[in-house]
Amino acid sequence: MMHATDIALLLGFCVLTAVSVVLFRLGYNQIGVEFKPEFLLKWILNPYVFLSLATATGCRFLFYALFKSYSTSVVYLITTLSYVFVLAACYIAFGDKLSLPQWIGAVLIIIGVALVGG
Numbered sequence: 657m658m659h660a661t662d663i664a665l666l667l668g669f670c671v672l673t674a675v676s677v678v679l680f681r682l683g684y685n686q687i688g689v690e691f692k693p694e695f696l697l698k699w700i701l702n703p704y705v706f707l708s709l710a711t712a713t714g715c716r717f718l719f720y721a722l723f724k725s726y727s728t729s730v731v732y733l734i735t736t737l738s739y740v741f742v743l744a745a746c747y748i749a750f751g752d753k754l755s756l757p758q759w760i761g762a763v764l765i766i767i768g769v770a771l772v773g774g
Contacts, residue, residue: 658773662725666734666773669718672711673738674745679708681750733772740765 683704722731740762746752
């Protein structure tokens with residue numbers, strides 16, 4: 657059974673991961689992709705990309721904090737819940753359409769995390 661602190665760490669990780677992905681996509685939508693040296697500077701100076709990298713760094717700290725209570729294999733399994741958060745965030749933020757198999761996959765991830773973390 658997961659403790660309240662571990663649940664908070666896991667949820668924080670999932671939320672920050674989703675925020676990071678949304679921010680990165682916003683930056684990508686502004687800049688696109690070019691294979692020129694000055695392109696890297698555009699990415700580094702883009703506020704969305706910068707904030708995306710900052711939140712991704714925060715995710716790592718929460719991820720490593722979970723190692724205090726769980727083995728590496730369990731941490732990797734329970735943090736797959738972040739995929740569901742990313743799906744939901746992109747659905748809300750960008751109107752991404754999800755197929756029935758994707759929704760079923762999200763439900764299976766939730767069930768798997770409940771089994772492993774419970």
